[in-house]
Amino acid sequence: MKGSTVLQLLEGMSVYRRNRLRKFLQSPYHNQREDVLALFEQAGRYLEGGRAPLDKEEVFRAVYPARPYDEQQLRYLMSFLLKAIEQFLINEQLNENEVWAQRLLLKAYRENAGPKSFQKALRRARQLQEKAERVEFFYHDSFAIEREEYLFRAGRKRDAPSQLPGLNAALEEAFLLSRLKQSCLLSAHQAVFREEEEGAGLLPLLMGYLEGSSHLANPL
Template sequence: MPLTPLLYQLLDKLDKTALRELKKLVRSPYVTHRKDIPLLFNTLASYCYQGKPFPTKEHLFKSVFDDQPYDDQLLRSLMSDLHLIIEKYLTWNAVTADEVSSHLALAGFYRQRNLTKHYSRAIKKADRKQSQHPYRNADFFQNQLKLQLETSKFQSTQQRTGHLNLQEIGDTMDVLYLAQKLRHVCSQLSHRAVYQTDYQFGLLKGWIDELEDSPYLEVPAIALYYYCYRFLTEAYSQIYFRKFREHLLIHYSQFPQEELKDLYRAAINFCIRKLNEGSLEFTREGWELYQEGLLKGFFIENHQLSRFTFDNIVGFGLRLEEFLPVAQFIESYKSYLPQDYQESTVYFNLARLEYGQKNYDQALAHLQVANPKDLVNQLIAKTIQLKIYYEAEEFDLLESHLDSFRLFIRRREVSDYHRKNFQNIIAYTRKLITSNPYDNEEKQKNKAMILQEEILSERKWLLRKLEEI
């Protein structure tokens, strides 16, 4: 199958409004005098509207040049010119979407040509648009700095002495730097937790402690990421996590949707890591963050809910034994799952739900249907089986399952974190079934080892089973 040209891949991603605007644009003599450009565009756009694949080059050439002999070089040149026009259209839309920057660019043009009255009108529009902007994130302060710098340039041409806004510029530079740096460092920390990448944070350590109780924390774009940094780096982080949550609830309207998603994900991923480490204090936090995100629509993109998000929500709910809300969630949101993963994801999570309610036969039946495609879910499914065999005292089945589970991990490309976690689960389960129930010293030793284990997602279950021996 021939590769689809970049031009058609681009057109296929544009919405109908953009296609209508482009249809007018390619007919404008300001853009091109070529009569074949609109013909090419109309043909390709009609294919996009109908959801058809890219036509053959010969068919495309004929739709534009009629009976002229096919000329591949001519068609390539024409497609390249159309692609360039579309990119200019997209660039123009991106530039004009930021009204503050647009007015500032116009003001700069007027300033350079000494058109004072024109400049005054443009800068006032920029100032008004800036003050009316709904958000107060780092991007807002970026435009605030641009506005102040443009005003300063104009002031310096009008007066040699008197007040200039140099202090305001310096203050905004500080706020902007802190907001951008903290946001970026939080991204580094979140990424490092997953991929074990070693990042350097530059000047951060030199001034981070000075921010505590400083006026800068009155700026939500700084405070949110400061508390995010703190809970991602402190050993005893709940106080900072609480402050982060308070600021997020109060100031969420000052941030765009995409940035809010990132903030919620950073906090949720932190809760997931804490949960996997056996720390239950963040379980309720993670569950509530997910409920807020669902209510605000953060997790539904293109009418779909990620299967990983679906799994995590169920996981938090089950840890809290919120069985009815979990069942309601599965029923309400299963239709949002990608079609290819819908059945396996639903049955996998129904199995988790039934296990949580101690309906072991139903849980095993759901697992047989589920057959998870994701490696981590396969590991979780095997862990559920492990616990069911133990609970049912099917120790022969359990011994066989532990052997196959260990072999499964050895033969798969599993992350270091998951390898360590599930190997620990297998090892401590073996200790459960081989422990002498009358040897209290051995029991206390095993308990101490379980408590000290850094990575152990089933710590609570193992400790409970140890106490029951």
């Protein structure tokens, strides 16, 4: 187990987050295998006990007291625990980013709920988006939200094409700002490390397009 991805992930977590993971694994909705929880507890004892050598056979006996050592079974169990940890980390990321979570909820409402419920979820998504910090992916989130409304309309109303100009504008804004930021990062990297400059690609065309454009007024 030493050096495994499972231990690396657990070692990188705070005690608070590992405790949240324990509750996650104790939930029958997220995990129905008692041996997965038992393996997590063994790994936790290793992390909290001064990092004494972790013996695979001892771990196996602690999880399966009545069974002979089976390395293949232990590998399966490690894989199950890893998948559970990864799902937990995804949930944690969504808990920390309300806009991402609301985007996914908006998609679910589009696919499963009626117009009134979808519009309510759409308003909530836009409210959260307006309060979000104007960093690069703010504009990608804006496009994603507008796209959900377009897809909702396309499946139910004939006026969906009327939203295309706004959708195209949101996509254009996200692309332009991301491309400019990436060009700045690349230029700074080349200046610091004195690397040979790469071709400018689309940048000169974009700069020409942006001259006098309202896009330059957007903070990033």
